[in-house]
Amino acid sequence: MNRRFEGWSGRRGARGCAFLLATIAALSGCGGQTGQDSSSPPSFAAARSYATGIGPGSVAIGDLNGDGKPDLATANGDADSVSVLLNKGDGSFRAEPQYFIGDGGHPYSYSVAIGDLNGDGKPDLAIANGVADSASVMLNSGDGSLQAKRDYATGRGPNSVAIGDLNGDHKPDLAIANPNYEQTNTVSVLLNKGDGSFRAKREYSTGSDPGSVSIGDLNGDGKPDLATANYNASSVSVLTNSGGGSFQAKVDYETGSTPSSLAIGDLNGDGKPELATANYNASSVSVLTNSGDGSFQAKVDYETGSTPSSLAIGDLNGDGKPELATANGDADSVSVLANSGDGSFQANRDYATGDGPVSVAIGDLNGDGKPDLATANGIAGTVSVLANTTGL
Numbered sequence: 001m002n003r004r005f006e007g008w009s010g011r012r013g014a015r016g017c018a019f020l021l022a023t024i025a026a027l028s029g030c031g032g033q034t035g036q037d038s039s040s041p042p043s044f045a046a047a048r049s050y051a052t053g054i055g056p057g058s059v060a061i062g063d064l065n066g067d068g069k070p071d072l073a074t075a076n077g078d079a080d081s082v083s084v085l086l087n088k089g090d091g092s093f094r095a096e097p098q099y100f101i102g103d104g105g106h107p108y109s110y111s112v113a114i115g116d117l118n119g120d121g122k123p124d125l126a127i128a129n130g131v132a133d134s135a136s137v138m139l140n141s142g143d144g145s146l147q148a149k150r151d152y153a154t155g156r157g158p159n160s161v162a163i164g165d166l167n168g169d170h171k172p173d174l175a176i177a178n179p180n181y182e183q184t185n186t187v188s189v190l191l192n193k194g195d196g197s198f199r200a201k202r203e204y205s206t207g208s209d210p211g212s213v214s215i216g217d218l219n220g221d222g223k224p225d226l227a228t229a230n231y232n233a234s235s236v237s238v239l240t241n242s243g244g245g246s247f248q249a250k251v252d253y254e255t256g257s258t259p260s261s262l263a264i265g266d267l268n269g270d271g272k273p274e275l276a277t278a279n280y281n282a283s284s285v286s287v288l289t290n291s292g293d294g295s296f297q298a299k300v301d302y303e304t305g306s307t308p309s310s311l312a313i314g315d316l317n318g319d320g321k322p323e324l325a326t327a328n329g330d331a332d333s334v335s336v337l338a339n340s341g342d343g344s345f346q347a348n349r350d351y352a353t354g355d356g357p358v359s360v361a362i363g364d365l366n367g368d369g370k371p372d373l374a375t376a377n378g379i380a381g382t383v384s385v386l387a388n389t390t391g392l
Contacts, residue, residue, distance in 0.1 A: 040390070041338035041349055042316035042323065044373060047384035049354045050093045053079030056376035059383055061363035062114035062123045065144030070363045072383055074376050075112035075127050082112055082127060086144050091366025091387055099138060099146050107132030115163035115172045118196025128158040128176055135161060135176055135188075139196055152198050154188040156180035164215035164224050167191055167245030174198060177206070177213035177228050187213055187228055191245050204247050207233035216264035216273045219294025229255070229262035229277050236262060236275055240294060253296050256282040265313035265322050268343025278308035278326045285311060285324055289343060302345045305331035314362035314371050317390050327357040327375050334360055334375055334386065355380035 055078030064071040069087035076083060080102035085093040101109045107129035117124040122140040127149075129136060133156055136149040157180030166173040171192040178186045185206050190198040207230030218225040223241035230237055234257050237250040256279030267274040272290040279286060283306050286299040305328030316323040321339040326348075328335055332355055335348040356379030365372040370388035377384055 040317055040319075041346060042336055042388060042390040043349075044336070044351050044386040045389050047351070047353050047375075047386050048092065049377070049380065049382040049384045050085055050096070052076055052083040052085070052096055052376070052381055052383055053081040053098050054381050055079060055378050056083070056359070056381065056383065057378055058111045058359045059361050059374050059376035060112050060114045060125075061361045061365070061374060064114070064123055064140060066122065066142065069367065070365055071144060072361075072374055073112050073114060073125055074383055075109045076381075077108045077110050077130070077378070080107055080109050080129075082109060082125060082138070082146075084144060084146065085383065087365065089367070091372065091385060093383075093385070097145070099149075101127060101129060101132075101136050101149060107134065109136070110158075111160045113161045113163045117163070117172055117192065119171065119194070124196060126161050126163060126174055128154070128161040130157050130159055133158065135174055135190065135198075137196060137198070150197065152190055152201070154178060154190075154201055155186040155203055156184045158188070160210075160212045162213050162215045166215070166224055166241065168223065168243075169194075173245060175213050175215055175226055176201075177210040178203075179209045179211045179231065185210060185230070187226055187239065189226075189245060189247070202246070204239055204250070206230060206237040206239075206250055207235045207252050209233065210237065211260050212262045214262050214264045218264070218273055218275075218290065220272065220292075225294065227262055227264060227275055229259035231258050231260060231280070234258060234279075236277060236288065236296075238275075238294065238296070251295070253288055253299070255279060255286040255288070255299055256284045256301050258282065259286065260309050261311040261326075263311045263313045263324075267313070267322055267339065269321065269341075274343065276311055276313065276324060278304070278311035280307050280309060283307060283328075285326060285337065285345075287343065287345070300344070302337055302348070304328060304335040304337070304348050305333045305350050307331070308335065309358040310360045312360045312362045316362070316371055316388065318370065325360050325362060325373060327353070327360040329356050329358050329378070332357065334373055336373075351386055353377060353384040353386070354382045357384065
């Protein structure tokens with residue numbers, strides 16, 4: 001059995017078993033601050049924690065009930081459920097309702113992403129189920145409650161799900177990383193029929209043990225491409241979009257040891273998106289600068305807290321330059337690396353979270369114009385919220 005499917009209980013430093021859709025995290029991290037000096041790193045208040053289901057491995061941010069206040073959703077691997085925590089309006093959260101994914105089995109719901117899948121203006125959830133070899137879609141009823149799941153077959157051992165319009169029809173599709181390296185190393189693409197239901201999967205080969213997938217237009221042709229972080233290969237695979245939601249053969253680039261999470265963002269301000277990975281065994285992040293044509297330069301590594309399982313990108317100090325944030329499972333912390341302005345990064349600053357953080361997301365949770373941090377804490381069974389105090 002893949003080590004990723006052993007559950008969370010009693011384990012520290014688990015790989016996270018799900019990683020936040022980096023695209024959502026990056027988009028959520030757009031702060032409203034201005035005038036901050038690029039040399040000034042962001043700062044955060046002490047964490048406030050909220051209960052979730054058992055073993056949360058992924059957290060996503062989105063306005064689920066339409067009140068203009070961002071809410072939280074977690075995928076709970078040991079509970080086979082998703083938790084929805086509605087925002088009270090001040091960045092604190094109501095007790096969570098759980099929605100169960102299992103049908104008498106133990107599918108291990110590892111990753112959750114938020115997006116409007118059926119075009120009704122209400123954000124829905126997509127969940128990757130590691131043992132069930134499926135993705136569950138749960139449509140929003142409009143008030144933040146969720147309808148019964150619909151399941152779709154994926155490749156073996158899905159561990160990460162991302163949402164984006166892959167075939168240009170203005171309907172969001174699903175990309176799912178399948179890291180069951182004993183049998184398959186693939187990404188599954190499920191194209192949207194237009195009503196929030198999905199066509200049969202198409203499979204594309206990746207490097208060994210792809211634990212995270214992200215979507216972004218890497219070569220500037222207007223078509224979103226795919227990138228995966230390949231844990232066993234210590235690499236990222238880039239799959240260029242051929243049009244119509246099909247993809248070319250992978251091109252691989254070296255990262256630090258055992259990358260567990262991948263995010264896409266323009267880190268040096270040249271209008272071309274870079275790749276960044278959280279490297280679990282190396283306790284580092286790797287930054288791969290875009291050459292401009294969707295190929296990437298050799299990695300540059302930066303130290304983080306111990307065993308980073310997840311990575312998010314967002315402008316945390318309001319200077320218009322995106323920072324990096326990692327969830328560090330063995331350190332019970334999140335590391336923040338301030339951007340020096342040219343796509344290089346300052347030394348990490350660490351902030352305490354709940355026990356065993358394995359996923360991090362960025363979004364303005366309290367409405368003050370400053371992006372905050374949220375972590376899913378796999379061992380504690382909580383999410384931690386760290387309010388941004390930059391400039392205070």
